[in-house]
Amino acid sequence: MPVKVITTELGHSLPPEQPHNITFHIPGWETAKALRRGDPTLLSRLSSIYPRFGPWCEVRQLSTALHKALSLPEDYNLILFVHPDSFTTAQIYSSNAKWRKPEHLVPPADLWFRVVEIPISSTEKVRLYITAFPTKHAPGVVGTWQNYGCGISSRLAAACLSHLDSLAILPFKATGLDDVSLPNIPEPTYLPLTPAHSGLKSRIVELAQRSALGPEKSSLLTPENVFLYPTGMAAIWRLHQSLITLRPEGKIIVLGSVFHNSYHLFEESPNGMKHFGRCDAQSNLFSELEAYLESEHKEGRKPAYCFAEFPSNPILVSVDLIRLRKLADKYNFPIILDDTIGSTANIDVLPVADVVVTSITKSLSGYANCMGGSLLLPPSSPYFPSLSPLLTTAFKNEYFPPDASLLLSNSESYLARSATLNSNAYSLAAYLNSEARDPLSPVKAVLYPPFLNTKSNYDALMRPATPDFPNPGYGCLLAVDFGTLDLAKTFYDNLSVYHGPHLGAHLTLAFPFNDAIWGVEPGAAEYLKTFGANPEQVRISVGLETEEELLDTFKYAVEKATEEKRRLENQA
Incomplete structure (x- = not known):
């Protein structure tokens, strides 16, 4: 069976492509690493993004509009929250140097705080708490968005954009030098429970x-x-x-x-x-x-x-x-x-x-x-x-x-989808595990609960079978370990599934998680190796495709990595 070719353009989401999708296809190992480095050329090509990676799409459009409305300096960026404690969080986070480079720390006077109010419907308004900072200091502040996860969603941003003509700028200004105490901040509205x-x-x-x-x-x-x-x-x-x-x-x-x-x-x-x-x-x-x-x-x-x-x-x-x-x-x-x-x-x-x-x-x-x-x-x-x-x-x-x-x-379809995810992931892992037992294969190991020495720990907490879910399993996520980084890259670059972060989606996603995410942090890769999280691993989130399609796709990538292994051995 011919391997399915991915036709989605770089930077676009898994199909069906539509507003507010949270995935993006970025094919190739080095492309994944460029994303983690924040490569501006790559970022400019993204039409979709995993939201906690940074304000994007509708959120960025709203940020741009508010930047202009607030007359912020041209080189300033901003992030948006509905909770006022984001101000205190930004102050603390931007001054903590435990893992950020010193040049990423934000001088207190450069950290600005503002509050606006925007309708989100004909009857409701929301107050947004804005932290503004020089773009060059983004690594020192953006963790308040990424690590704490409380930034506004693209749907909320879209609702605000549609009512931006009714924007109200509240009379509140503060900088990182000020005592930004919560009692002095305009009372929040939060969001309605429904x-x-x-x-x-x-x-x-x-x-x-x-x-x-x-x-x-x-x-x-x-x-x-x-x-x-x-x-x-x-x-x-x-x-x-x-x-x-x-x-x-x-x-x-x-x-x-x-x-x-x-x-x-x-x-x-x-x-x-x-x-x-x-x-x-x-x-x-x-x-x-x-x-x-x-x-x-x-x-x-x-x-x-x-x-x-x-x-x-x-x-x-x-x-x-x-x-x-x-x-x-x-x-x-x-x-x-x-x-x-x-x-x-x-x-x-x-x-x-x-x-x-x-x-x-x-x-x-x-x-x-x-x-x-x-x-x-x-x-x-x-x-x-x-x-x-x-x-x-x-x-x-x-x-x-x-x-x-x-x-x-x-x-509503969670149990039905989970049954397919379990079945597909197990079949794929079993194939890769058989490869790992072959000394001629480039696959070193498959990391999936039933094939690890902690299987009994997982099984001890597996739910009993029921008529509506007769085959509880091990989930959709697995990882493949290769003998060398070159073999892992060859496998990944020939793997015709969607490339990018996220898991649990309807279509299969692959990502060189350890090398791409941790590889830019000094000393991280060496530390991760001490407990088995190697750069040579590819993380796989299995989707709802047919088992036959998945196996054919992965066998092709393994064959390409096998050819590369033979080539390198012949050169030695």
Whole structure:
């Protein structure tokens, strides 16, 4: 069968291409690295973008219009939020040098704050909180958009653009030198809560309760235990704020490979983090972790919380959560689990989690056309009595109703799509695993839960089969490890699927995640290697194509990498 040719232009989204899509096709390994470097030529060709990578499309159009309306200097850029605490966040973030280059730090006088009000309908207005800064200092500020995930969505920006003739500039000006205290900032409007929000919260509870491993715990859940945010990172950030309030003295324990924005958020928390990178079955994780906890206990310190992805992104290791729960009970710290990769159709982490965070942008939405994040706080957690009031009091809706409405609609097909994603990913991983057993193959290993030594940890939390979902599985994400970077590049550049970040979409996406995302940060690649996240890996998010099409496409790329391996061996 001939390999399908991708005809989508560079910088355009997965089909069907339409406004507010959150993917973009950027073919080629070096193109992916150019994106992470912020190459202006590449950026100028993007007609779509993953929204947290930076303000884009309608958001950029709105930013440009507000730039003019506010008479900002020509070399200034700006980012937009609906929550006023973005001002304080920008102040702190732009002055923290833990991982940014000194030249990216923003002189306080260059950080400007403004507030505007724009109608979003005939009856509603929203106040936007604007942080402006010289474009050259973007790396020192844009993390407030990327790492905290609370920036406005493209749909909200489009609604503002359609009513821009009614823009009101509020009489508030401040710089980074001023005491930008919240009581002096114009009162926010936030965004209205609608039946779509309620419906989405109910959907999340229903999915958590179906085929539960601990029905006595999940039966206590109600929609009031779900908190919705504009992105998955926003959910993590808002939870982090409450947990740090609850436990201001402790470090964050981070287990395994985690998403790079999460990593930087934890790294720059007030007391930092303690990272245990290697968490596979051959590691000394639990002896090292218990020794650390015991030493902290003797000093009278408690961890703020422990965070892990299950399984981890992008190397798919599944931490032994049963064992972790016992340590958490012994040393008194909450466990925060991100179940995005395994996905709630397949796994039930509520028996071991104190809070479950999910990027519902991914598999729950499934069509790469809207964003969202959720927190699920089970009443069965011993931390519920103290954490629930904090989250409830702090919660202000930042999630735009049309985004919530579309995600709710998309989620109707979640179980059916998940069945296909599981089946396709397993078939593809099984093929790649067979290649990895062949010494002549360029494939070194496939990273997918059933083919790793932490399979039993995943299986312990897999949901039982039900008539509506008879084959719980291992999710849509896997990674392929090659012997050398040259072989990985050859495979990737001949892989005729969409190239770009994101996972859980309807079509298959590939991305050289470790080399592209972490490769620009000094020392990061060497550190990631210590726990198995190698630059020579290609991350794959399997889609809804036919199994035959997927296997043919990947076999062709492997054949090309095999030819390159032979060529290099003949030259040696």
